[in-house]
Amino acid sequence: MPVRVIGMIGVAPPAGEASVHVIKGGISADYLRAFAQAHEQSDFDLVLVGYTASSAEGFLVAQHAAAHTNRLGYLVAHRPGFVAPTLAARKIATFDHLTGGRLALHIISGASDAEQEGDGDFQPKDVRYRRAAEYVELMKLTWSSPGRFDFEGAFYRVRGAHSDVRPLQQPHPPIFFGGSSEGALAMGAQHCDVFAMFGEPLAPTRARIAAFRARAAVHGRTPTFNMSFRPILAATEDAAWARAQRILDSIRAQQNPTGFGTVKKPLDHSARRLLDFAAEREVHDERLWMPIAEATGAVGNTSCLVGTPEQVARALLEYYKLGIHSFLIRGFDPFNDAVEFGRELIPRLRAGAAALDRSAAA
Numbered sequence: 001m002p003v004r005v006i007g008m009i010g011v012a013p014p015a016g017e018a019s020v021h022v023i024k025g026g027i028s029a030d031y032l033r034a035f036a037q038a039h040e041q042s043d044f045d046l047v048l049v050g051y052t053a054s055s056a057e058g059f060l061v062a063q064h065a066a067a068h069t070n071r072l073g074y075l076v077a078h079r080p081g082f083v084a085p086t087l088a089a090r091k092i093a094t095f096d097h098l099t100g101g102r103l104a105l106h107i108i109s110g111a112s113d114a115e116q117e118g119d120g121d122f123q124p125k126d127v128r129y130r131r132a133a134e135y136v137e138l139m140k141l142t143w144s145s146p147g148r149f150d151f152e153g154a155f156y157r158v159r160g161a162h163s164d165v166r167p168l169q170q171p172h173p174p175i176f177f178g179g180s181s182e183g184a185l186a187m188g189a190q191h192c193d194v195f196a197m198f199g200e201p202l203a204p205t206r207a208r209i210a211a212f213r214a215r216a217a218v219h220g221r222t223p224t225f226n227m228s229f230r231p232i233l234a235a236t237e238d239a240a241w242a243r244a245q246r247i248l249d250s251i252r253a254q255q256n257p258t259g260f261g262t263v264k265k266p267l268d269h270s271a272r273r274l275l276d277f278a279a280e281r282e283v284h285d286e287r288l289w290m291p292i293a294e295a296t297g298a299v300g301n302t303s304c305l306v307g308t309p310e311q312v313a314r315a316l317l318e319y320y321k322l323g324i325h326s327f328l329i330r331g332f333d334p335f336n337d338a339v340e341f342g343r344e345l346i347p348r349l350r351a352g353a354a355a356l357d358r359s360a361a362a
């Protein structure tokens with residue numbers, strides 16, 4: 001399977017080379033345009049458009065960026081519960097047509113109860129997962145039903161629903177989903193096309209892939225897998241480790257590096273997993289470096305791969321061998337790192353994955 005490379009775009013310039021988040025803050029249309037174009041020129045396939053309870057609206061961000069790029073796809077994070085699923089289905093199908101099939105959807109249930117409450121959602125997380133499963137089911141019915149249909153579930157009820165517009169990508173744009181709790185795994189196994197994980201050591205990654213494949217097989221599904229990393233690159237290995245330490249020192253010195261407060265308390269099960277790995281040791285499998293995850297409470301994508309472009313590409317290919325065929329990579333200096341990844345890391349990753357595919361076919 002050809003490797004897929006995903007980046008992440010922000011809407012305003014961050015400060016310095018130690019930015020944990022790229023979606024908080026104000027908005028600059030010029031920066032957004034240039035950031036998306038930089039990813040396209042660096043040969044990314046998709047870029048994630050993130051979601052918080054205070055950030056710019058993701059579909060509009062992606063629409064603006066898509067109008068200024070030709071090939072780049074957009075993985076839009078979407079939280080069920082704030083827009084009716086039938087309307088969301090039409091919105092997604094419309095976007096898919098207007099961008100020539102350059103949309104993918106990342107279903108998320110919310111980083112925390114407190115953040116959800118900022119948008120008026122007071123349901124606990126286990127309920128949000130069940131609601132999300134029903135939401136995706138109803139969206140899929142909207143995309144696929146040839147005529148009007150009725151639906152009655154625990155969270156949504158419609159009568160005579162219909163959509164004049166169907167997605168350009170059939171049967172629908174790819175649906176990503178991630179999480180480590182029982183509710184997340186149950187929902188994802190039933191509905192997602194791509195199961196997304198934060199970077200973990202190789203051995204537990206192998207076990208997670210096998211376990212999730214078994215869950216999905218119960219529903220007759222064969223998902224693919226995405227893993228997120230923060231590569232820290234330099235021309236030499238020593239320079240890369242020195243840069244990693246500078247970034248860590250800068251993050252530790254910041255008052256609120258994550259935007260979620262200063263308490264390093266894990267927000268969810270996925271963060272707890274990363275913190276457990278960080279507590280075991282700083283470096284796993286030669287390149288996976290965990291101190292920034294520890295310093296931030298493992299908020300978001302904070303698993304780092306440190307080394308030269310060649311070394312980090314080799315590390316990514318070890319995950320590719322396990323069945324991770326999609327990688328979300330972004331840096332702590334987001335714009336400049338996206339450009340840097342396109343120079344050597346992405347070409348080496350694509351060439352290595354293609355060689356592995358040829359070897360497997362032979």
